[in-house]
Amino acid sequence: MRTGAAATHHGYYHEAVRYDCDDELLAVAVPFLLGGVDAGEPTFVALGERTGGLVRAALPAGAGVEFLPGGDLYSRPAATIRFYRQLLAEQVAAGAGQIRIIGEVSPTSFGATWDWWARYESAINHAYDDFPLWSMCAYDTRITPPQVLADVARTHPRFATPDGRHVPSPTWTPPADYLRQPLPVVPDPLQARPPAVELTDPTAAEARAAVHKADHGQVPVDDVEDLVVAVSEIVTNAVRHGRPPVRLRVWAGDDRIVTTVSDGGDGPGDPFCGLLPASDGAPGGLGLWITYQSCNHVTWQRDGDGFTLRMTAGNPYTG
């Protein structure tokens, strides 16, 4: 049994909230959350520190709303999806008829790493559609760049407004279409320099060694090891499923290691690749999903020369 605006909806009811001031955020969030609690629905907040604090203060004490650590939750999109899918499955298993969540992508992701969050916002229309979820993604228009707001409008089927309406987004684009369109990828300034290592048609073992070579202690050990896992998978995919030549480039920055793997092929055909584990055993799907879980930023690009995947360990360039 579902309630509120999503009462007759099947699957995921995905909305964006664009607010110009804090009162507008509260005007949407507070009734949404209290409505969930009143209906006995599991109700969650996954906002950042400031906005989460505002909402917490506006709710009555002991309202029964659960606060999730918003900042940590939104660090890697594939991990966010994995977390939410598990949370949602648990709630449904416990008998929930609907789950309500209000969350936000960190504003630090509105720069050069926005591309993978734009893919996230699109992919979740599919990834969460197995669940009776009503969620709102909050965007503060005072600090959100116009190109990000344009992607928000294309990736959310509708907007929740401060006056209580639920308005279809005129530029809404289904994920299978949106994710097939190329997203602009901002080059990391490190890429303007000659790479520390460049290999053509490397074996996976040579690729792993190349990453270790670029490690001068500038990145936490765990992040380096995870990048090694990712690069190994992507080189294996490129050799098995791509077209030669496979090129590996590794740059060593002061606070990060950036790696690109390119080949002459078209890249993965599955538009959800990376964000969801390939359920149909699509070639290389699991390796790409592991890569998305293992790096602090992953981009993909197709151009006349083929397909390039870029992986960053440490602090990604945010632009």
Added chain:
Amino acid sequence: MISSQRRDAPGGHICWSYDDPESLADQADRHLAASLAAGERFWYVTPRPSDVVAERLRTRPDFATAERRGAAAVVPLLSTYSLDHAVDPAAQVAAYSSATDEALAAGHTGLRVVAEATELVRTPTQLDVFTRYEHLIDRYMRTRPFKAMCAYHRPKLGDRAIAELACMHPQTNVEDLLFHLYAVAPTDGHAALAGELDMSNHELFRTALDRADLRPVDGELVLSADNLRFLDHRTLAHLAEYAQRRGATAVLRTPRPAVARLADLLHLPGIRVEVTQ
């Protein structure tokens, strides 16, 4: 988290791939010297008692002296291995066990063998049986004073057969071999996994694991991976499946937390990763 002292691969069981018999003769000389210095009995086991290695050994005064007092010998291959050229792994381990006991009874500190075993792995069936034997004898070596260098003539066997043999030894001179699966002392689990495991050697690893034929104890197959440098998701999934087929959980003990993170990500039943320090 469990703590475990980091151990290097055990010495004493080496796979030696050679192209030139003279290089094998150099190795035999080296092992003879080390063996005599350690008070062991030394055997060079060969199908042809007059091969280059045997001839060179016989020219050495230290070999001749040792031979006279029963501390060294050239032993024909067929007197130690079964006549039909496909060894019975358990019988062969028993034969070396008796030979080791005899060496100890004669006052030596143990038995060291350099064995030219090419003729025993010429067919796929022979290779399959012999690699199984290699793991069994490796297990024996972890508890008893028996050491062996198994020599194989690469031009006769080819790189693939050499890789299948070499990966079942803790040590080898084969340079492009990425992983080793070898026996450990009973207190350290069922086997050790070292090196790097990825798509390039996945099939070789599956074959090696089948041949090692690990038997669970109390529902667990414990793999000591102190010297593991890399392992991919396919290997983890295969280890889990291998253990499950044997009604057990694979327990992988490694100092690498990345392996534990990968296992968490994959939610594989049948495997548990314990991060050692």
